[in-house]
Amino acid sequence: MIAELLPDGVASAWRRDDAEPVTLFPEEAAAVARAVVGRQREFATVRLCARLALRHLGLPETPLAPGARGEPRWPQGVAGSMTHCAGYRAAALARSADVLSIGIDAEPAAALPEGVLEGVSLPGERRHLDALTARTPGVPWDRLLFSAKESVFKTWYPLTRRELAFEEASIDFEPDAREHSGTFTAGLLVPGPVTGDTRRDHFTGRWLVREGLVLTAIVLPR
Incomplete structure (x- = not known):
């Protein structure tokens, strides 16, 4: 998948x-x-x-x-x-x-444990998830947010060798017309890695929810 x-x-x-x-x-x-x-x-x-x-x-x-x-x-x-x-x-x-860097993550397609979302998300992200849940209630949006941030970290770390806290990236999801899939953008809230002459201030990725799994992936081209 x-x-x-x-x-x-x-x-x-x-x-x-x-x-x-x-x-x-x-x-x-x-x-x-x-x-x-x-x-x-x-x-x-x-x-x-x-x-x-x-x-x-x-x-x-x-x-x-x-x-x-x-x-x-x-x-x-x-x-x-x-x-x-x-x-x-x-x-x-x-x-x-x-390719400069890749980040992939898989998670069970189930809601995060009680209290975890508040620790891994920003207030604006939680409002975004509320709106997405109203539109598409069948997607575990909180778990998808967690997975996307894991993919962001895995993309970030090989380029910087520095930690990236959950609150240092903001995720915005865009569902596709196809059910339970789409794209996402991660805006970095700290200075992004510089590759060549370009500072990477955001990463873009894709997501999929299928067969009991949440999957996210970012591929940062050179």
């Missing part, structure tokens, strides 16, 4: 469970050696997805150990993103000659 949100030139792969056996590289195995079995399995499956995407790009498999923030350390010349939640694991990759 994640491929529907990605442009040509971005390779992706996804799995709904951890049924396939995966042999990790030693660096990868060491990163989750003390984790519970469930975490080890999802870690392995999402790296399987990344290896399949690397293969689609014509690139060799390589260890994808996590960095200091938990982010995957991609091989030189590759931009990418991973995500995993209950019932879904995915990776999206592109050559960095074409």
Whole structure:
């Protein structure tokens, strides 16, 4: 499903469970050696997805150990993103000659726990979600907002190596004519990353709600 949100030139792969056996590289195995079995399995499956995407790009498999923030350390010349939640694991990759950064996120299509929305949103965003809920009540808009902000962070972090708080980006959703899908714009409320001679003050992405999942994706072209 994640491929529907990605442009040509971005390779992706996804799995709904951890049924396939995966042999990790030693660096990868060491990163989750003390984790519970469930975490080890999802870690392995999402790296399987990344290896399949690397293969689609014509690139060799390589260890994808996590960095200091938990982010995957991609091989030189590759931009990418991973995500995993209950019932879904995915990776999206592109050559960095074409794409500066990618952020993808998957979440269960259910409302956020009580009190979480207030901690991850701005007052204007909550008014925006109220209006969207009145128009399209079948979409878990609060969870979609959370997912979009996760995709924003995953796009932002490789370019800046700095944290980005939830209140430092404002999301605006635009539904498509097709049910339960659309686009979104994330306006950065702090100085955006500078790439070349251009400051990136906003990111644009796509979203989809289907089969019990919320999916969001941002691809920042070079």
